[in-house]
Amino acid sequence: MSTPMAVDEGGFEADIELDEYDSSDPFDLSESAAKMLEQEVNGGDSRKGDRIKLRYDRNGQAILTATQYVGVVSLRNGPTIQIQPKAAGTNLLYLLQYAQDTTATTFESETPFQQGRTFFDAFGTLYEAELRRVLNRGLQTDYQRQSSTENRVRGRINLQRQLQRQPPTPTEFECTYDELTSDTPVNRAILYATSILLGIVSDRSIARSLRQHHQSLRRRVTLTPVTVSEVNAIQLNRLSEHYEDILRLARIVISNSFVGELEAGSSASFAMLVNMNTVFEKAVERAFGTVVDEREGWDMEPQDKTRSLLTGGKHQVTLKPDVTVYDDTNSVRLVADAKWKTDTPSNDDFYQMSSYMLARDTPGVLVYPDCDGMNATEAEVANQYPLTLTELSTAVDCNSSDAFARHLEGEVRDVLQSSITTTDSMC
Numbered sequence: 001m002s003t004p005m006a007v008d009e010g011g012f013e014a015d016i017e018l019d020e021y022d023s024s025d026p027f028d029l030s031e032s033a034a035k036m037l038e039q040e041v042n043g044g045d046s047r048k049g050d051r052i053k054l055r056y057d058r059n060g061q062a063i064l065t066a067t068q069y070v071g072v073v074s075l076r077n078g079p080t081i082q083i084q085p086k087a088a089g090t091n092l093l094y095l096l097q098y099a100q101d102t103t104a105t106t107f108e109s110e111t112p113f114q115q116g117r118t119f120f121d122a123f124g125t126l127y128e129a130e131l132r133r134v135l136n137r138g139l140q141t142d143y144q145r146q147s148s149t150e151n152r153v154r155g156r157i158n159l160q161r162q163l164q165r166q167p168p169t170p171t172e173f174e175c176t177y178d179e180l181t182s183d184t185p186v187n188r189a190i191l192y193a194t195s196i197l198l199g200i201v202s203d204r205s206i207a208r209s210l211r212q213h214h215q216s217l218r219r220r221v222t223l224t225p226v227t228v229s230e231v232n233a234i235q236l237n238r239l240s241e242h243y244e245d246i247l248r249l250a251r252i253v254i255s256n257s258f259v260g261e262l263e264a265g266s267s268a269s270f271a272m273l274v275n276m277n278t279v280f281e282k283a284v285e286r287a288f289g290t291v292v293d294e295r296e297g298w299d300m301e302p303q304d305k306t307r308s309l310l311t312g313g314k315h316q317v318t319l320k321p322d323v324t325v326y327d328d329t330n331s332v333r334l335v336a337d338a339k340w341k342t343d344t345p346s347n348d349d350f351y352q353m354s355s356y357m358l359a360r361d362t363p364g365v366l367v368y369p370d371c372d373g374m375n376a377t378e379a380e381v382a383n384q385y386p387l388t389l390t391e392l393s394t395a396v397d398c399n400s401s402d403a404f405a406r407h408l409e410g411e412v413r414d415v416l417q418s419s420i421t422t423t424d425s426m427c
Helices: 031-041 092-100 119-137 159-165 185-198 204-218 228-232 241-255 276-292 347-360 401-426
Strands: 016-019 052-056 062-066 069-074 080-084 142-150 173-181 257-259 270-275 299-302 323-326 332-338 364-368 377-381 385-391
Touching: 016 062, 031 052, 031 270, 069 119, 092 119, 092 241, 092 276, 092 401, 119 185, 119 204, 119 241, 119 270, 159 173, 185 204, 185 228, 185 241, 228 241, 241 257, 270 276, 276 299, 276 323, 276 332, 276 401, 332 347, 332 401, 347 364, 347 377, 347 385, 364 401, 385 401
Parallel strands: 016 080, 332 364, 364 385
Antiparallel strands: 052 062, 069 080, 069 270, 142 173, 257 270, 299 323, 323 332, 377 385
16 A cells, blocks of 8 residues: 545546446456456455456456445556445445444434445445544544654753764754644544545535545644554544544445555556445344343354364364354354345355354354345255245335334344244244
């Protein structure tokens, strides 16, 4: 990662627009653009499989196929590609807020965002509302170590630099001191994330609000690239706990972004792609956690490691369903896994869930987004364990984030109750 992304007043216009899992029409793709896509967007140790699949037709033209990753990619000397999710309907903003468990509600009445727009317009709306809340509360300040040349002694003199830079009879002093400043790691992180979003959102009103916050931050904070490891190292305290939500959103921006080197004669290159399966997993985990908490003594563990089905030998397999539900006797009553897909379940879905169920001797639930009932059905594993395939109504007509949350949790409550009742009747 190099210099921060240039801030664009009006966002961008995509050359190619795709929905999840859709393919583009054939087009000419430059060698440098193909190289960036394959080596930088899809490649690297942090990538798991292709984010955007590339193939060529018999005429040598490129065809791109989207996966579960949504967002924006501007290829070097190539097109700008936008991929949008479709299983959330007009509730993308509410799904993002619910999945991230953010507290901002001001966007519902105060922002002009029209639901159903791009992923990053929705994300930018949520980010802007959280950033505005932080700025209204006040920027975090902290004492940071500073080094500068002063005409009087301040703090303590840095002897090594003093001897190197100043004459025997100095008129200036090389000082090191602690200064209370807003130029802290957490503020640099949210400023950097803001600068990235400004180049991605396409709604001008959202870009305008973000730019105002960006300018306010720039007056007190240094704009510099921030890495994911630097974000993860940030520790909040009682005085800065109001940063928790915005820092979570900034981490998503920074961890899913690529800002390329600007080469002479080439266009700017950047990418920000977010895995919608991860967003959906977090929403499902939160919904199950909320519903299970209603039962005294019950508990829900997300990504709970369970024993392998393999016995003996050197190889062990770690099984981690998205949701594991324990009752008040600490017995597992249900395992569930979230799959953000818009087509029918794959064999891998069934194999994976069967492993979870057999390892825990318990019923299972495969949770999909809204697919018009295509994936809602019942099955059985090993002629013993009920397997429910259910769809959460992510595209239901809702007029507020609270209504969306109530609807989602109501459906999870019904699924949990049905699975528990079925299990009890088998005993």
